[in-house]
Amino acid sequence: MEFACGFVYVPPSLSQREVQRSTANVAKRSALLPPVKHLRPRTPPPPPPTQPLDPKVKVQQSAASSHKISEQLEKSLKVFHRRPQPSFTPTGADSPVMAHSQKTVLLPLYVKSTSNTDSYKHPEHPHASSDTKNPTFDYNRPKYEPESNMDNFYSYTFPEGSAGLTLPPRPSFMHLTPEYVMVLPSAVSTPTSPQMPPLPKPPLSTAKDKEPLLGNPNVVLISLGKLLSEEREWPTHGEPKLCSKCGSVLDSRQKDEVKACYFCKFGDLTRPPSLSKCPLNGQKDELFLLTPHEHPLSPSNSLLLFCIDSSGSMSITSKEAGQNSHRSRLQFVQEAVLQCVQKLSDQQPEVRVGLITFNYQVTMHGCNHFQSQLLSGSELNDSSFLMEAAAGFPIPPPLSQTKDCLQRQILGLSANGETALGPAALLAIAMASRLPGSKVIICTDGKANAKLGNLEEEDNDAHALLSSTIFYQDLGESAANQGVTVSVLSIKGTECRLDELGRLADRTGGKVVIASPNQLHSEFEEIIQDRTIATHCAITLLLPKSLRMKGEREAGHKGTREVGNVNNDTEVTIQFVANEDIEVVAPASGSRVFIQLQIRYKKNGQALLRVFTAEREVTDDSLAALSSLSLAIVQLNLLQTTAALAVRGRFLDARKEGALQQKLIERAIEYNQSSEDEQTYQQWIKTMEPINNNIHTLTRRSTVISDSEPLTDAGAALLITMKHSNRKSISLKDKHRL
Numbered sequence: 001m002e003f004a005c006g007f008v009y010v011p012p013s014l015s016q017r018e019v020q021r022s023t024a025n026v027a028k029r030s031a032l033l034p035p036v037k038h039l040r041p042r043t044p045p046p047p048p049p050t051q052p053l054d055p056k057v058k059v060q061q062s063a064a065s066s067h068k069i070s071e072q073l074e075k076s077l078k079v080f081h082r083r084p085q086p087s088f089t090p091t092g093a094d095s096p097v098m099a100h101s102q103k104t105v106l107l108p109l110y111v112k113s114t115s116n117t118d119s120y121k122h123p124e125h126p127h128a129s130s131d132t133k134n135p136t137f138d139y140n141r142p143k144y145e146p147e148s149n150m151d152n153f154y155s156y157t158f159p160e161g162s163a164g165l166t167l168p169p170r171p172s173f174m175h176l177t178p179e180y181v182m183v184l185p186s187a188v189s190t191p192t193s194p195q196m197p198p199l200p201k202p203p204l205s206t207a208k209d210k211e212p213l214l215g216n217p218n219v220v221l222i223s224l225g226k227l228l229s230e231e232r233e234w235p236t237h238g239e240p241k242l243c244s245k246c247g248s249v250l251d252s253r254q255k256d257e258v259k260a261c262y263f264c265k266f267g268d269l270t271r272p273p274s275l276s277k278c279p280l281n282g283q284k285d286e287l288f289l290l291t292p293h294e295h296p297l298s299p300s301n302s303l304l305l306f307c308i309d310s311s312g313s314m315s316i317t318s319k320e321a322g323q324n325s326h327r328s329r330l331q332f333v334q335e336a337v338l339q340c341v342q343k344l345s346d347q348q349p350e351v352r353v354g355l356i357t358f359n360y361q362v363t364m365h366g367c368n369h370f371q372s373q374l375l376s377g378s379e380l381n382d383s384s385f386l387m388e389a390a391a392g393f394p395i396p397p398p399l400s401q402t403k404d405c406l407q408r409q410i411l412g413l414s415a416n417g418e419t420a421l422g423p424a425a426l427l428a429i430a431m432a433s434r435l436p437g438s439k440v441i442i443c444t445d446g447k448a449n450a451k452l453g454n455l456e457e458e459d460n461d462a463h464a465l466l467s468s469t470i471f472y473q474d475l476g477e478s479a480a481n482q483g484v485t486v487s488v489l490s491i492k493g494t495e496c497r498l499d500e501l502g503r504l505a506d507r508t509g510g511k512v513v514i515a516s517p518n519q520l521h522s523e524f525e526e527i528i529q530d531r532t533i534a535t536h537c538a539i540t541l542l543l544p545k546s547l548r549m550k551g552e553r554e555a556g557h558k559g560t561r562e563v564g565n566v567n568n569d570t571e572v573t574i575q576f577v578a579n580e581d582i583e584v585v586a587p588a589s590g591s592r593v594f595i596q597l598q599i600r601y602k603k604n605g606q607a608l609l610r611v612f613t614a615e616r617e618v619t620d621d622s623l624a625a626l627s628s629l630s631l632a633i634v635q636l637n638l639l640q641t642t643a644a645l646a647v648r649g650r651f652l653d654a655r656k657e658g659a660l661q662q663k664l665i666e667r668a669i670e671y672n673q674s675s676e677d678e679q680t681y682q683q684w685i686k687t688m689e690p691i692n693n694n695i696h697t698l699t700r701r702s703t704v705i706s707d708s709e710p711l712t713d714a715g716a717a718l719l720i721t722m723k724h725s726n727r728k729s730i731s732l733k734d735k736h737r738l
Contacts, residue, residue, distance in 0.1 A: 006628030215664025358424035360417030390430035422453020436483030476507035480564035483535030643722035
């Protein structure tokens, strides 16, 4: 189990939702009100140390002090109520007042002018200035000055010509702080308050990197072929301990049944403290043998069935490569099958190989001691009869005993009649189901036109087409449940309705190939070499309640996908996202969550369970997610997801999903600045081009006018191949393209 991202990424809006919820009930201050001004507590200065006085002396000092304060207040009121008289300001050089003193300011009553000019002092009023029409006054300062830390509460702005003025602290009797403060515009500058340089703006790239990710980096890659082919120690016998509610696998040492495990709870995203609530405490990987009483079967007990079209259209000839001679389609098929039989006889003589042909009738070819069986007419329209016939037909012996007979039967084929493909496919799958792990290869050049599985009446009878669609869909489901892999191979230049017939391959993990007559042998060889290593495979992903599956059948924190047959290169990807339900506690950034993967499968006839449990850290940091992102896994997931949507006719959804994830990939490349990733991305864009830009070339109509359109044979083959692609197949395509 591999993760595309080194973290479980949760958007900041969800990871911080719990914090926002806790502060939602706090009353908010209106934006129309002035900002709240927080005042520092004011402590009065300590009184000076004094000697104890006689009560009579203390009363006399108090009376004198009160009389002095009354006089100061009376003088102050006279000054505040005095209006300035009009005056003439001399402008000559000998003027005792400077020319730039054209503005006045109302200063506190005890401020002294510190002008450098000489001033005339009235003999009776020594504290008055020489300007008798604009007198200035000086009053004694208070006895106790305010604390020095109170200076920060006041801001003085000096007018023009007031340089050199010294403003003392506010007097003690003016203790109230003004409710509003006038702030000068930034364009106004004064000598005492120079403009501050503007703060540097952060670079745009940094701000962009911190934006939430548009796509989803939470992708899990499951390399089933690699995991299930590993040779491990003998597994644990018996059923594992399961949670009765969600089915998670618990610690194998736990004896009691657990009713609510870690994955069933809504909150508590930290590691559960008790063993009864902790999945596989400390264990990351464990294998269980679910059927210890069954003995393993030999891999040679599988069957390979060639299901060959011998209808009249197979007599059409084409030019042989490198020669001037022409050969029929059936002759090309005969030569390709004979070469495969010869190679299998030399390398795997224990393999069982059978042959079924179909035209207006279906023939199950026998070998040596058992005869062939022919089915025709009404028998081809009865599914129950066909199933009984397949169950009663003998299984072919190993190829070492049947090689010569099989080669004679292949050479004796002739082309004529209609195409009873549906009944032949049913017989082949029913026969192969008796040996799990078997393969069926269907080779045809035209549409099925027998009553059962007829694909020629789609334009005239919609009901007949619907019944045929259901027929092939159910047949593929039955093959997957029995461990049979079905591949479909058509000849280039023909029309076979692979969008319907390809359902057999899509459900069973087989291949859909369109090959030219000269390439049939190589395509047969590739299908045969793709060995089935496990059958009846189903994967289940378990997440905590704070996360949920995306795109799976089962909604919520648990999802199961039926894979069916597994070969050496089978890889599956799954997406999960944060749960947006407001009733569920969202995972906070920095917390850790558990993720459990269960793989149930059959190998050599034995049922096994493989369990992986991983602990992942949650983050809402886009940079952390981008720096640890595996583009190969994200690209593979996007290829499989969009192809799966397009196969079902959901082209618009496929485009939307592709566009969203493509933005994530482009942003990761821009952030990491890797030339290798850039090259891989450009090659991947070419692979995705049919879905992103040329969907109309995959459908039977020239334009996509709805969300569901029938696929062409080329479109069906391409999309089914993309749906079951893996990292190896993508790299091989890129090499061939270059």
